[in-house]
Amino acid sequence: MARYNDVNNSNILFSGVGYAICLIDIYMGMYYNTIIGWALYYLIASFQSELPWTQCTNSWNTPSCRPVTELLPNISASSPAREFFDPQVKGGEVLEQYKSDGLNRMGPIKPALALCVFAVFVLVYFSLWKGVRSTGKAVWITALAPYVVLIILLARGVSLPGAAEGVRYYLTPEWAKLYNSKVWIDAASQIFFSLGPGFGTLLALSSYNKFNNNCYRDAIITSTINCLTSFLAGFVIFSVLGYMAHVQHKSIEQVGLEGPGLVFIVYPEAIATMSGSVFWSIIFFLMLITLGLDSTFGGLEAMITALCDEYPKALGRHRETFVAALLFGIYICALPTTTYGGVYLVNMLNIYGPGLAILFVVFVEAAGVCWIYGTDNFARDIEKMIGHRPGIFWRICWKYISPLFILIIFVFSLLSHEEMLGSEYAYPEWSLQVGYVLTASSIICIPLYIIYKFATTPGSLVQRWKMIWQAEHSSDGSTLTYCGEAPRCDLRTASPAPIPSNG
Template identity: 45%
Template sequence: RNQINFRPCYSCVCDPRTVLGHSDRQTWSSQMDFIMSCVGFAVGLGNVWRFPYLCYKNGGGVFLIPYVLMVFVGGIPVFFLEIALGQFMKQGGVSAWNIAPLFKGLGLASMVIVFFCNTYYIMILAWGLYFLVHSFTFHLPWASCSHEWNTPNCTLDFSRASTFFSFRRKVLRLSGGLDEVGDINSHMVLCLLATWVIVYFCIWKGVKFTGKVVYFTALFPYLVLVVLFFHGVSLPGAVSGIVYYLKPDWSKLRDAQVWIDAATQIFYSYAIGLGALTALGSYNRFNNNCYQDAFVLALINSGTSVFAGFVVFSVLGFMAAEQGVDISKVSESGPGLAFIAYPKAVTLMPVPPLWAVLFFVMLLVLGLDSQFVGVEGFVTGLLDMLPSKSYFSSVRREVVVAVCCITCFFIDLSMVTEGGMYVFQLFDYYSASGITLLWQAFWECVVVAWVYGADRFMDDVARMIGYRPRPYMKWCWSYITPLVCMGVFLFHIVNYKRLVYNGVYVYPWWGEMLGWALALSSMLCIPLTIVYKLLLCKGSLIKVSVHLFQTSYIKHILADQLG
């Protein structure tokens, strides 16, 4: 391949490193900044409120078998691929796919997904901020049924818990359906605005500033988790909750849904397919050992999930014991755990406001770094797409970040109406679901392994870290991971179920179509970009192929020369 002459390309630059993108790009002040940013982004609310519930539902400790297996055949290979790609190309989630120009739609798809995530994920932070503000009182508002928003059905037991009515009627002011938009909740608008302002000032100055902020946002939740753990295990009934969490049910290993849940949770909690990991990796030093980083970060991520289960189920065990019910009656997943089950448990503890404040501060900080790193990934991809000598390239970063935050804020206003929860669920179920992430991860592996070349990419990694990763990584990219992704993807499609909110409200057909439009808006980026590039190119098939794959060859040859 070194005999191929690409002299015209060399004549357009003074330094080959400029073509590789290694010249003037910002880098992290220290490698720990990168580690903390990845921890802050990938370790989020899903580790705390989703994994423990899946573990309990899918056989307790037995669930760890498919989970760990999926970590090594799905999570780590794609996690490493995205970080290494960004580090080698020194570009964000879109431009990094210049290694295979025909498949640049992969970058566009990741931008669409992360934009949707940035839009709806922050609503959880707004709800958390609302609960946090109302926790600074001796009598927690959701501890009783004596408020104007309660109904005669409200009781202090969990079946009709006061926290349920507080969240549903006071915070959400929930209407009857998606077609009943209703009024805007002014209190939630203020909380939403406050969270977006915080996000803006966390990332407006770039990665050097963000790298410092993330030390607090990534580490503080662990401190609170440890405090909540020791408090939780000291409560009566905690041991029963932990046993319920880990009690093995070996028959579950024969259930295909258990393996599907394990794979879906890995791609969800590792933040794969969003382009943000590629953006974070692009700020690394060229010789950073990203291979080692991938395993360290995977250990932290999965370890956090398992530890969070002890924190959650020790408290749920206590609540079940206090109310004399089976723990299955109080176990929740997602927002139900954060804003109904756990707040209810807090009211049964000594000094409820203290534990409420600690819990919601942890919730807020845990989600905050996932949010602002996600926005950082989107902004990085956007800035890298701008032509270097265009008018837009001269626009200050602060302005671009502000425009992104303001745009998302106005979209979010639809989620602070009386029908806002239905909109939120629509985004959550379709826009960044297992289907879209699995589709994205499948194509990432296929393009790197079969279009760019797995051996070539292994060589590129060796140039960065000084040695080739173990062959297992190449086998995963080429065969195992794509098969896992496509298998789980097809399982989701075949077993597709219509979106139902709270087990009662079935979304109308037009709401379902809107949801699929959100999902397809990212998934179709890949085939549509391929068709567009093929139609754009003129000439024989050979000339078209050379043009569409030329960039990847040039990059590789330049890397050869740079050693």
Template identity: 75%
Template sequence: MGMYYNTIIGWAVYYLVASLRTQLPWTSCHNPWNTPNCTPIFSPPTNNSVSPATEFFQRSVLEQHRSDGLDRMGAIKWSLALCVLAVFILVYFSLWKGVKSTGKAVWVTALAPYVVLFILLIRGVTLPGATEGIRYYLTPQWHQLKNSRVWIDAATQIFFSLGPGFGTLLALSSYNKFHNNCYRDAILTSSINCLTSFLAGFVIFSVLGYMAHVQNKTVDKVGLEGPGLVFIVYPEAIATMTGSVFWSIIFFLMLITLGLDSTFGGLEAMITALCDEYPRLLGRNREVFVAVLLVFIYICALPTTTYGGVYLVNLLNVYGPGLAILFVVFVEAAGVCWLYGVDRFSKDIECMLGHKPGLFWRLCWNYISPLFLLMIFVFSLLSYEEMLEGDYVYPKWSIAVGWVLTASSLSCIPIYIIYKMFITKGSFIQVK
């Protein structure tokens, strides 16, 4: 995940640097990267018209037109590679000392986005058309519940925002005291996470409503999924506001801090696990180990900074953590709740907190969570072809490589189970 996620943060760094001028570069069509199809926002669109924000992202930031896709990705774009390097340097100096340095960095990266969110919310709701955008956001579309993709996207969003299955929660909680109130922490963090997502929806859709008002469209015709929403639609909206340079700077600062927050957690999980497993070799030389690890990941990430890197980013996003994390979380839930047993797990929590979890939690652990996760995983497998959206058709060999990438994560679990059975003394079935 570190091979492509930090590249996306690098895109935000590129936008931040590009915003440090008197006029945002994606406001006009008079730049070297623009094509004859470029049409300013307030001009009437034609059949082949392309917005300046779209061309800036595709032809200036990514320069994907200089690539033929995964078959010929082109050279490394060094300005983008330098932006990604800056991200890795920030990550290193936040992780090199362990939770002490990470904790200090998180105070900034976790709290700063809330300040920016509220500033953008106040600005967003005052824009013309914001009411329509918010109304669209709050109006349920019940028929979408029949769409399996909606459930897959929702589950993926929760996994990426809360972090179950990545090892982040296990790594960070391993530093807690034995009697730490994990029940309170779980309720608090999950509630704050969901409320933050709900708040961010108002920020996004108020601006989408404004864009629909400006372009004389309906809200559903304005928005894009994935990077397009963050790097095309929102910057395009910012470009039409008074004081656009200021809004652009704080928006991309928020994106960078949010991205760094996620990167800290994921890498800390891996670093903590390896340092705990090899305390003499790695634990005592943490600074050197973290530096070597990040240099290795940066070298692996360089292909994503090529002209065709965006195609690789999409492939890694789908076949890297996308499918694997669903399976990992299901195995975790099944392993704890069905093999270890909910009763034993409840007694462990009682030993820590002084009371057993309620009936609701035991029902969730025993039935609802594992079965729901299994269902989502099966739906993901059946609809994997829909995940690689866009005009570009991925070659068959890349899909095969993607499945190998997914299998590399999935296979670790059954292989380790078999390995553990062989090295453990005693009979296969032992009753205690």
């Protein structure tokens, strides 16, 4: 598959963005695969005659446990599903948080969780070791299977009593919440995590396309499918939330939880009350695992592709060994998330690892392309590839709307990052400082590389400064280079790109 690179100073100047993305992908791999490990734990537990979170007769249940159908709005009690996941209750089976004192004393590693996470890393390795050849085959399963399961779950969900109320709640807008910055932050984070901008996923995978591939069409189709998928998933979730509100005689606001609680408590509670609950549980957690693997493939493949292209002799020629060593290193770093207090670390890594830094990285990417390289030059390059120039709407979005909007979201995220951690657990002050270091560790790659380029560029201080910020455009002598069908590119031997006849 063909690989193309645009050779100009501005791309080299912002190589720090690539290193920042690599660090972000490592942080994401350290906690995201643990969440997939939780889903694998649930999947294994589902292969029983009765789901373990159906009744309160298990050894890990507490005296306050009540079946979900017996929970009353004004009485303090916990359901079997809540105690199975163990969100800070005395008992529990999956996390066993009660055996830790938070981040100050997380306790030992839980072997069952460590094995589940190890199994996830093994699956990831055999999907990445051959590059896009193996990743592409795995994606056929991880990308398509969830749609089959979503449709099955939707058909089941809308047939449940109370589902109509849940769907009505889902489709009824609450305009006042648009004044809440957290809504915008969550929306931006959802797009970045689901679509992959900023993580290098789209850049790495699209680099294997043919030169004249219609990237405009692909961008529209990919974005549309991504948003429609999220919209479809909303019907699946809220139909079940409406059912749970009907069963428990509560409002939907009282039933719903954010984050892992929705996936590992509320939905399993609903599944436990359905006929054929074992079947529904198996396909639900299979869907979660395939969705999670699909996401982790993209981020890790982006990092592996970038490093193999940057160091073709040291890493590119030994990809299988490099991928094994990389994933093993990430797994070792992820082991603290499998301790009894690991969920606190997962939450912290989610916020301070990719959560904040990715917003700044995407802003720098947008600013670098549209403000330094230039929107007109970017549009001209696209015209060479697809034969026509992007419209004025897209150029205005690229140059003004998108960079400024992302910058504003980043500023609001910095101001409200402690609220994003939640209020159930008071994070110690030292952990917040560690979080700042995690965020800064990736962001700082960008200015450090600019300083490095400034120091190594010949000439006077003024000449250096002007030179490093001066982009060389394809119309001014630099070219898009064609790297053949090889899985990696060496610019020293690359030939000029074939320009399509209609370009």
